[in-house]
Amino acid sequence: MRYTALSTSRSSFRLLAIVLLAFGVAAAQSPTYKLGRTPTDTEIRAWDHAVGPDGKELPAGSGSAVEGAKIYATKCSFCHGKNAEGIFPFPRLAGGVGTYNTPNPIRSSAAYLPFATTIWDFINRAMPREAEGTLNPDEIYALTAFILFKNGTIKETDVLDRKTLPEIVMPNRYGFFPDTPQSEPDKDRGWLPYWNQVPIKKDAKPASSERAPAAQ
Amino acid sequence: MNSNNPDRRGFLKRSAALAGLAVGAIPFAKGKAHAAEIQMPDDPTIEDLSYGARSRYETTNRVHSVGALNANGLRNLTPLQDTMGVITPAALHFLVLREQHLPNIDPREHTLLIHGMVDRPLIFTMEELHRLPSVSRIHFLECTGNSGLMHYKSYLADKKRSPELTKDIHIIQALHGRTSCSEWTGVPLSLLLQEAGVQKGAKWIVAEGNDTEHHAKSMPLEKCLDDVIVAYGQNGEALRREQGYPLRLIVPGWQGVNNVKYLRNIKVVDKPYYFQSETSAYTNLRPDGKATIYESQVGPKSLITFPCDAHHLKEPGYYQITGLAWCGRGAISRVEVSTDNGKTWKDAVLQTPVFRKAHTRFRFDWHWNGSETVIMSRCTNEFGDIQPTMLELAQLWGNNREPHLSGEAVERFWESANISEFLNNPIQLWKIGQDGSVTDALYSTFNVKV
Numbered sequence: 121m122r123y124t125a126l127s128t129s130r131s132s133f134r135l136l137a138i139v140l141l142a143f144g145v146a147a148a149q150s151p152t153y154k155l156g157r158t159p160t161d162t163e164i165r166a167w168d169h170a171v172g173p174d175g176k177e178l179p180a181g182s183g184s185a186v187e188g189a190k191i192y193a194t195k196c197s198f199c200h201g202k203n204a205e206g207i208f209p210f211p212r213l214a215g216g217v218g219t220y221n222t223p224n225p226i227r228s229s230a231a232y233l234p235f236a237t238t239i240w241d242f243i244n245r246a247m248p249r250e251a252e253g254t255l256n257p258d259e260i261y262a263l264t265a266f267i268l269f270k271n272g273t274i275k276e277t278d279v280l281d282r283k284t285l286p287e288i289v290m291p292n293r294y295g296f297f298p299d300t301p302q303s304e305p306d307k308d309r310g311w312l313p314y315w316n317q318v319p320i321k322k323d324a325k326p327a328s329s330e331r332a333p334a335a336q
Numbered sequence: 337m338n339s340n341n342p343d344r345r346g347f348l349k350r351s352a353a354l355a356g357l358a359v360g361a362i363p364f365a366k367g368k369a370h371a372a373e374i375q376m377p378d379d380p381t382i383e384d385l386s387y388g389a390r391s392r393y394e395t396t397n398r399v400h401s402v403g404a405l406n407a408n409g410l411r412n413l414t415p416l417q418d419t420m421g422v423i424t425p426a427a428l429h430f431l432v433l434r435e436q437h438l439p440n441i442d443p444r445e446h447t448l449l450i451h452g453m454v455d456r457p458l459i460f461t462m463e464e465l466h467r468l469p470s471v472s473r474i475h476f477l478e479c480t481g482n483s484g485l486m487h488y489k490s491y492l493a494d495k496k497r498s499p500e501l502t503k504d505i506h507i508i509q510a511l512h513g514r515t516s517c518s519e520w521t522g523v524p525l526s527l528l529l530q531e532a533g534v535q536k537g538a539k540w541i542v543a544e545g546n547d548t549e550h551h552a553k554s555m556p557l558e559k560c561l562d563d564v565i566v567a568y569g570q571n572g573e574a575l576r577r578e579q580g581y582p583l584r585l586i587v588p589g590w591q592g593v594n595n596v597k598y599l600r601n602i603k604v605v606d607k608p609y610y611f612q613s614e615t616s617a618y619t620n621l622r623p624d625g626k627a628t629i630y631e632s633q634v635g636p637k638s639l640i641t642f643p644c645d646a647h648h649l650k651e652p653g654y655y656q657i658t659g660l661a662w663c664g665r666g667a668i669s670r671v672e673v674s675t676d677n678g679k680t681w682k683d684a685v686l687q688t689p690v691f692r693k694a695h696t697r698f699r700f701d702w703h704w705n706g707s708e709t710v711i712m713s714r715c716t717n718e719f720g721d722i723q724p725t726m727l728e729l730a731q732l733w734g735n736n737r738e739p740h741l742s743g744e745a746v747e748r749f750w751e752s753a754n755i756s757e758f759l760n761n762p763i764q765l766w767k768i769g770q771d772g773s774v775t776d777a778l779y780s781t782f783n784v785k786v
Binding site: 150151152153154155156157158159163164167168170171172173211220221222225227229230232233234235237238241242245246252295296297298301302303304305310311312313314315316317318 | 449450451456457458459460464467468469527530531532533539540542544548549550552556557558559590600601603605607608609610611612615616619621622623624625626627628629630631632633635636664665721722723724728729732733759761
């Protein structure tokens with residue numbers, strides 16, 4: 121008679137299940153499909169440029185608003201105006217602090233930010249338009265310094281580098297809600313926002329869910 | 337940063353267009369008439385039939401987002417007034433590109449890198465991604481600013497400036513057309529992350545596209561492990577270029593900006609990165625001067641798409657009212673319609689199956705007696721969350737934290753807060769005139785100046 125799983129005893133089947141379960145736990149931590157290859161360091165570095173608030177990805181280099189002013193005049197002012205005031209529809213970069221709770225808030229691109237690293241990241245990522253990726257780290261530090269100087273956040277001679285840039289406390293640092301972004305869904309309301317729906321009233325009729333069973 | 341190949345030939349042309357715009361010229365389009373009509377010739381050859389085209393009698397099109405906002409990218413809006421069922425054809429799916437270039441990526445050269453807080457950094461070719469287990473799911477996408485007052489102002493400004501060019505552009509499309517729904521095919525992001533082995537302490541990811549501005553977005557790992565798809569297919573074929581060909585993220589139920597196109601890079605990290613696209617843009621300023629950040633989930637929303645301001649009722653009699661409802665959380669379980677300006681509400685019939693985080697078509701029998709009235713719809717999701725009226729929405733927005741503000745005060749604030757990139761989901765009102773005309777009865781009631 122051919123051997124089949126059905127011919128095994130009940131207890132050995134249970135043992136097999138335990139072994140599979142243990143293997144399943146181990147499998148969750150190791151790759152299942154083994155597709156894709158290990159990238160080279162160069163391949164990772166080429167795409168490891170996103171800069172977060174702690175600035176740990178910032179490269180070496182430095183610059184102040186003094187150098188920044190010259191670069192700004194030739195590469196940025198055409199769209200953003202001589203003094204970072206913006207030329208409609210291109211955004212204003214500096215100013216507006218103190219207007220956020222008024223009927224006509226001025227939400228400029230830089231002043232409104234919670235962290236100064238965002239300025240560096242965005243210039244590096246996307247500016248200037250049509251010539252993205254052409255500025256070197258010194259130029260980006262200098263332009264960031266110029267914008268922050270125009271915003272009144274730093275002095276004209278302050279030098280920004282990978283250490284000093286993340287240390288800047290932006291004027292609107294605590295202007296955002298929630299202070300700690302939600303990294304897990306709320307058990308009752310899901311993910312933000314949950315302000316834009318009418319709260320369930322106690323006397324409300326239940327939704328007729330039998331009408332439409334959800335698929336997927 | 338120059339790992340892509342921007343189309344430098346277009347440089348001068350676009351710069352000229354932008355320079356023109358800066359001094360007040362109108363670079364946008366000539367409304368419907370401008371579009372290259374892709375139609376079946378009258379006497380098609382066998383080659384003409386190898387990739388289909390519609391009848392030349394069918395002319396519904398995406399229209400350009402009009403106005404100065406166009407300077408910041410390419411935008412085309414779905415003609416919701418002509419949609420049927422729940423699937424938007426890829427050719428009519430809305431698009432918002434935050435830049436001037438439409439990337440043209442060779443899939444043989446495109447890869448997806450996964451690195452950061454993982455045990456095994458991995459790089460996948462498109463061929464490898466196609467080999468992995470796939471899923472197909474139906475989900476809507478919606479731009480954060482859809483139905484926003486910012487777009488209403490822009491619409492009014494263009495109507496005023498160029499009445500001829502904009503005569504075929506309607507509220508239903510110009511204001512609400514930044515939402516569409518497709519069947520998306522791809523690999524669950526959770527599978528790719530499991531292959532790479534997420535390390536302890538990881539809480540967020542950074543996703544980045546290979547477009548010229550390298551659009552980047554942080555999102556919580558928990559969401560990525562739940563239902564996010566790394567998609568290469570849309571409605572049974574490869575993604576269109578304007579939809580992120582060859583690879584994009586689909587983040588079900590979350591505002592459009594999260595759905596990174598031309599997906600090239602995923603870094604697993606321990607906290608959000610506060611990119612430009614999630615700080616200086618896509619945050620909402622509250623009346624108290626604080627702004628909400630990392631908002632994601634689209635609220636319950638519905639809209640009557642027939643009849644709407646793109647239509648005219650020829651005579652009294654039978655009409656089927658139809659429209660779309662959707663929600664970023666769960667499935668739509670109920671849509672109610674009022675044909676008497678909100679005095680009474682009756683249940684509409686939902687098209688089944690109803691998919692979670694997807695457009696849901698509703699239908700409602702109506703005999704129009706020829707008198708003036710206002711029609712509207714409101715939806716409820718499976719958790720009982722109900723779509724608000726505009727006033728309720730304004731009150732919810734302001735009163736949660738500013739209880740001393742009256743509804744009117746919040747409403748006035750709302751009118752002025754045109755720079756917020758709201759997730760607008762108010763009940764849309766359509767006024768039916770005695771002459772059969774259909775007009776907006778919501779936005780036009782606000783005192784908006786252009």
